[in-house]
Amino acid sequence: MFRYLNGMDDKIKCKCCKSENTIKKGYRKTEKRGKIQKYLCLDCGKYFTKDEGFYRMRNSEKIITMSIDIYLSNLSSRKMRNQLERHLETKISHVSILDWVRRYTLKVQRYVDTLSPKLSGKVYADETEIDCEKRNDVFWCSVDWDTRYINATLYSSNSQNVKDATNFMNKIKKSVLPKYVQTDAAKFYPRAFRKVFYSIYKENNNVKHIINNVRKSKKHNVRIETVFSKIKDRVYDFRGIKALWSAPILMAGIVLQHNYIEKHTTTGQLPSELAGIPNNQGVNKWLEMIRLATFNQT
Ligand SMILES: [Zn+2]
Structure with a gap:
């Protein structure tokens, strides 16, 4: 169980001795963040302020x-x-x-990472090359159809290959047992799919691999491509900041933005909301997510 924002004021624990025997007492003045509530611990006598995720940050x-x-x-x-x-x-x-x-x-x-979104299992997987300071990184990404939740990603500095495709398929499997996984006709997908969803000893649980050969079928899945192209557009803007350590974090940020921050234009809801994760209905979603992350910190 997670504590959502309503319950977060219940008891304020002392930062030093963890006692809950604390009271509000005065304010700390900060230059950019205004007055911040101070607390006094009645057990150890120390003053402290609550960490809402912006502790010691110099901007509001x-x-x-x-x-x-x-x-x-x-x-x-x-x-x-x-x-x-x-x-x-x-x-x-x-x-x-x-x-x-x-x-x-x-x-x-x-x-x-600690949440469990409920997904439809209708999975669309794709990958895109990212031109990164002379490297050709590849970003693998899959979308769950009913919720539009991005349920698996993989960032790799290798060009497309069976090993990465297999890792990616494993991440899909970890997030949901799919009804089907749809990909384009690239060679590495069938092998990766078989490795992850079939084995000699196990049934394949009727997971289907649907291959959409656009050149033959001429059928684009426009709605799902909207999600991919939104992600891709954003990736192309990342110029000059693509150090290998940094790029995957920024990609994760784009995925969070899609799943938890911006309402999807067709469904009018957040993908996370459609996947059964409560939405506090606040306007500033990043603030809300940072606070949730801070209060559920282990
Ligand atoms: Zn204390």
Whole structure:
């Protein structure tokens, strides 16, 4: 069970001795984040403040979450920096914005990894090449049809091959037992599919591999391609920041943005919501997710 935001004020534990015998007592003044509630522990006598995910950050949670949101949905970090300067008279380097995106993507991802979205099992899988500082990285991505939830991804610095395709199929299998997996006609998919979903000893649980050979069938799955092209468009914008350590984190951020932050245009709901994960209905979804991640931190 997870605690959602309503329950989070119940008991405030002391940071030093973990006692719940605490009271609100005064405020700490900060330059950018205003007045912050202080607490006093009646057992050990220490003062502390609550960590809502922005502990010791020098900018307001509003500026931070807005930057993450806008960066992941459509602007480069340099453009975002310019917008902040023009409209909010806030000077922040584009590097700080990238740091926020990576820091909070990792934090929220750790929390999201503990959730269990309920998926339809109608899975569409695809992969795309990413031109990365002379490397040709490949981003593998699959979407669950009914929910539009992106249920598996793999970031690889190798060109497409059976081994990566197999790892990717294993990630799909871990997220749901599919009714079917649809791919294009690329050679590595059938082999990877067989390795993961068939074995001599096991039934294959009737998981179907549907191969859509677009050149022959001329049938594009327009609705699912909308999801992939949204992801791909965003990837092409990531220029000059594609160090191998950083690119997968930014990709994870784009996937979080899709699953948990932006309502899907056709369904009018968040993919996570359609997958049975409660939505607190707050407007600032990044703020909400960061708080949830902080309160459910282990
Ligand atoms: Zn204490």
